[in-house]
Amino acid sequence: xxxxxxxxxxxxxYSWLPILILYISVxxxxxxxxxxxxxxxxxFPFILIFFFTLKDFKHFDYILVFFAxxxxxxxxxxxxxxxxxxxxxxxISAAYIRNITIxxxxxxxWFYFLFIISLINSLNYSLLSLFFEFELILMNFIVNxxxxxLFYIIFVSMFKYYLKGLND
Amino acid sequence: MASSRDDFIIAIxxxxxxxSTQQKFSxxxxxxxxxxxxxxxxxxxxxxxxxKAAISEIVYRSSFVVSIPENMAKSAFTEVVEYTTFFxxxxxxxxxxxxxxxxxxxxxxxxxxxxxxxxxINDYVSSSDKILAKIIVDHDSPFLKSIIINKGSKDNIKxxxxxxxxxxxxxxxxxxxxxxxxxxxxSDLNSNVPVTIAPQNIQAIVTGAGxxxxxxxxxxSGLTEDLVGESIVYTSGTGAIFKSGVPIGILQSxxxxxxxxxxxxxxxxFSQLKYVFAEIVTKKEISQTIENNDSNEINNxxxxxxxxxxxxxxxIEDSNQKFQVENDNLKNEINNLNFKISNLNNEIxxxxxxxxxxxLDNKELEFLRLNLEYGHKCRxxxxxxxxxxxxxxxxxxxxxxxGKN
Numbered sequence: 131x132x133x134x135x136x137x138x139x140x141x142x143x144y145s146w147l148p149i150l151i152l153y154i155s156v157x158x159x160x161x162x163x164x165x166x167x168x169x170x171x172x173x174f175p176f177i178l179i180f181f182f183t184l185k186d187f188k189h190f191d192y193i194l195v196f197f198a199x200x201x202x203x204x205x206x207x208x209x210x211x212x213x214x215x216x217x218x219x220x221x222i223s224a225a226y227i228r229n230i231t232i233x234x235x236x237x238x239x240w241f242y243f244l245f246i247i248s249l250i251n252s253l254n255y256s257l258l259s260l261f262f263e264f265e266l267i268l269m270n271f272i273v274n275x276x277x278x279x280l281f282y283i284i285f286v287s288m289f290k291y292y293l294k295g296l297n298d
Numbered sequence: 299m300a301s302s303r304d305d306f307i308i309a310i311x312x313x314x315x316x317x318s319t320q321q322k323f324s325x326x327x328x329x330x331x332x333x334x335x336x337x338x339x340x341x342x343x344x345x346x347x348x349x350k351a352a353i354s355e356i357v358y359r360s361s362f363v364v365s366i367p368e369n370m371a372k373s374a375f376t377e378v379v380e381y382t383t384f385f386x387x388x389x390x391x392x393x394x395x396x397x398x399x400x401x402x403x404x405x406x407x408x409x410x411x412x413x414x415x416x417x418x419i420n421d422y423v424s425s426s427d428k429i430l431a432k433i434i435v436d437h438d439s440p441f442l443k444s445i446i447i448n449k450g451s452k453d454n455i456k457x458x459x460x461x462x463x464x465x466x467x468x469x470x471x472x473x474x475x476x477x478x479x480x481x482x483x484x485s486d487l488n489s490n491v492p493v494t495i496a497p498q499n500i501q502a503i504v505t506g507a508g509x510x511x512x513x514x515x516x517x518x519s520g521l522t523e524d525l526v527g528e529s530i531v532y533t534s535g536t537g538a539i540f541k542s543g544v545p546i547g548i549l550q551s552x553x554x555x556x557x558x559x560x561x562x563x564x565x566x567x568f569s570q571l572k573y574v575f576a577e578i579v580t581k582k583e584i585s586q587t588i589e590n591n592d593s594n595e596i597n598n599x600x601x602x603x604x605x606x607x608x609x610x611x612x613x614i615e616d617s618n619q620k621f622q623v624e625n626d627n628l629k630n631e632i633n634n635l636n637f638k639i640s641n642l643n644n645e646i647x648x649x650x651x652x653x654x655x656x657x658l659d660n661k662e663l664e665f666l667r668l669n670l671e672y673g674h675k676c677r678x679x680x681x682x683x684x685x686x687x688x689x690x691x692x693x694x695x696x697x698x699x700x701g702k703n
Contacts, residue, residue: 211335
């Protein structure tokens with residue numbers, strides 16, 4: 131009985147893993163750049179949010195994504211609400227592509243993801259530099275977008291394993 | 299064509315408004331709330347400020363806890379690297395320590411003099427305390443270079459408080475919460491520090507490059523040629539944002555497109571910071587300081603100086619009063635003496651008169667005696683035709699001359 135309960139809690143925890151990872155990543159803000167490569171960075175929350183919204187994952191609550199954005203803004207020091215808006219826009223884009231797609235194609239999703247993150251990063255750059263008068267390096271945003279796009283395919287394969295494990 | 303537009307509208311509406319069974323809010327609501335929060339956070343309302351501070355307190359603490367495993371891994375790696383180079387760095391440090399010890403004493407004196415002079419220039423007295431602060435979050439974001447420290451408004455941290463690594467400048471506080479603060483590092487693109495480049499004494503602005511070095515900006519044209527590598531860069535204090543004379547880094551020259559370019563290599567390695575010092579500065583007007591001098595404890599040189607001057611003034615006033623009393627006494631004495639002198643003078647003159655009268659009488663008496671004795675020899679008579687008439691001056695002279703002979 132106890133083992134069954136433990137198994138149940140583990141499954142529950144496992145099913146909430148994407149949200150948990152999202153919160154850890156925004157609070158920790160890790161970018162895996164231990165080699166100190168110039169401009170290297172990628173946005174892991176973008177990949178995670180896009181993928182799980184695209185898959186309409188039932189334990190991926192939008193309000194939690196919204197709060198994750200607020201946490202990210204606080205940690206990074208961006209104006210409050212900016213990351214929440216970015217994350218919500220990713221959710222909207224992913225929900226839109228999910229609604230109009232009859233036969234999903236990973237490569238199409240991948241390039242659509244590139245388009246969306248370019249758009250969102252441009253919006254972020256414009257808002258920060260025009261309205262909040264932040265001094266920013268455009269190259270950082272371009273490289274970030276590029277690496278996020280590259281890493282998407284790697285993380286997607288990992289997430290697919292996770293979903294497979296959950297369904298099994 | 300119309301059906302494809304309908305599909306698009308349906309998909310959009312579905313994406314924005316449709317809530318699945320698990321979702322409590324539609325994405326359109328969340329997006330609107332986000333925009334509302336952005337607008338609110340850009341306006342500086344008191345309620346929003348408190349709310350932000352509360353969120354920051356919770357998030358920074360959570361972030362610290364979540365970052366523990368990564369930080370442990372990082373520190374373990376750093377420790378391994380440090381152990382492998384331990385002996386070499388020990389030898390290097392020993393030599394450096396000896397050199398620094400000799401410089402220390404003269405630096406102390408210079409610092410004291412400098413402090414005193416600065417306080418004389420300013421119209422206020424500044425006293426500063428450095429408090430130790432632990433870095434709880436130091437995420438190396440590619441966009442913003444900042445750290446979070448565990449000291450806030452509770453510890454008198456204010457926006458603009460200067461943050462140091464030992465005596466080197468690290469940055470300044472840009473956001474203050476109750477028990478935490480965000481420090482904008484010098485390497486951030488938004489950081490601008492007015493500096494002096496020594497020994498050329500050139501004024502410039504150092505801005506962060508978004509990397510681990512700073513850039514020299516806003517330098518007067520023509521002065522760039524005077525710059526030399528290895529020059530010391532320290533704060534000039536212009537604008538009163540940063541305290542003057544705080545070391546920042548060393549100027550390094552490099553070639554870019556066959557043109558000499560310069561960058562500032564910071565003394566402090568911002569990626570290795572664990573603890574920093576926050577300088578709490580309190581300013582007091584000099585006039586107030588003098589008024590409250592008696593009640594306050596003397597804890598700075600200008601107070602001590604004023605106290606010494608006041609004591610000196612009191613002593614001078616006291617001795618001046620004594621001198622005045624003494625002076626009055628002496629004046630009285632002089633008057634008395636003058637009076638005495640005038641009396642004596644009168645007495646002398648009366649005595650002189652008496653003496654002269656006596657001398658005159660004595661002369662007369664002598665003449666009469668000689669006249670009795672030699673009068674007949676000088677008197678003109680029938681027998682003595684060469685004599686003089688009695689009573690004439692020649693007769694008198696003749697009587698006296700006869701007496702001498």
